Amino acid sequence: MEEALCLADVERLAAAVLPAGVRDFVAGGSGGETTLEANRAALERVFVVPRVLRDVARCTTDAALLGRPVRMPVAVAPVAYQRLLHPEGELAVARAAKRAGVPFTVSTLSSVPIERITAVGGTVWFQLYWLREPGRALDLVRRAEDAGAEAVMLTVDVPWMGRRLRDLRNRFALPDGVRAAHLAAAPSTAHRRPSGAGSAVAAHTGETFSSAVTWSSVAELREHTRLPLVLKGVLSPEDAVRAAECGVDAVVVSNHGGRQLDGAVPSIEALPEVVAAVAGRCDVLLDSGVRGGTDVLRALALGACGVLLGRPVLWGLAAGGEAGASRVLELLADELRDALGLAGCPGVGAAGGLRTVRRGA
Secondary structure (H helix, E strand, O other): OOOOOOHHHHHHHHHOOOOHHHHHHHHOOOOOOHHHHHHHHHHHOEEEEOOOOOOOOOOOOOEEEOOEEEOOOEEEOOOOOHHHOOOOOHHHHHHHHHHHOOOEEEOOOOOOOHHHHHOOOOOEEEEEOOEOOHHHHHHHHHHHHHHOOOOEEEEOOOOOOOOOHHHHHHOOOOOOOOOOOOOOOOOOOHHHOOOOOOOHHHHHHHHHEOOOOOHHHHHHHHHHOOOOEEEEEEOOHHHHHHHHHOOOOEEEEOOHHHOOOOOOOOHHHHHHHHHHHHOOOOEEEEOOOOOOHHHHHHHHHOOOOEEEEOHHHHHHHHHHHHHHHHHHHHHHHHHHHHHHHHOOOOOHHHHOOOEEEEOOO
8 A cells, every 4th residue: 555656556456355246336427438437538628727936834734624623624424334345344444534533424225334434533424315205314413413523514416326237237235244234124135136137236225215305305304403414416507506505514426426326517617606606605515526635735725625535435444444544644635735736825715816728618
């Protein structure tokens, strides 16, 4: 892991050790994966106009997310079933996030219960999927509150799982020993039964998630939790405005890493309009396609308060457990500090004043 000099190096190390089906489960997108590929292409089209003759001798990545100090404007994104990649799963990544001084987001489909994760002692957010029985969803929120979670993140772009062709072709199913730790004590076995031509995980999700999640669900959740509320999966400025009007504390501009609607707009393309629409009424974060410190700088320059980092942390987990996940976050912090300083920004706040140019515009 010490020889990894960028996040792409870590991904290559992970690819060498993961079974093909697990690698596809993490790396793949939906449909023809056009949005998956477009996320990277769109980020790489954004060029920052650096400023010069500014004192960056004490350049720092310190920031705040949801009103709490962090050592860089990054949170680990919610990702399901992390024990697929390493026996310690979410525990290892939570420890790495604590060491890096950034929040770790626990998925509803975490393979380790939230109580064990908050016991690590870092900042923990809880990601919620709206379940077919709303009462069960609210019970999970109360459980997260009792465990010490500091925010609730409702994912709003998964009425059902997108058609992920890699998983369908692999007839992907969870192995023994990996399960959704937050769901029923005697869970459905659908996630372990590959159908004749399909993904067992998608079948299990279809049984569990509600496709009737609406703005009334957001209002109900807002009434039932004292914690900051984040909506993840917002791409439309109109939806972002309505979220702010509902008392949401932050929106995450995200296309689910290209895993839901194939053909959805790249997240970085949607970001500026969302930032302009909410006009400071709530925080705005970026998710989908972030692969380095320059991407964080791009997001900050376009108005985001921070970003979520998903797949790269999992590649670190697969390649080296806790040490691998830590290496990913260390590299990102080094890259971000380098990008800030070279852009003439002594801190994260100055990045918002940078001008950007889009290649081809």
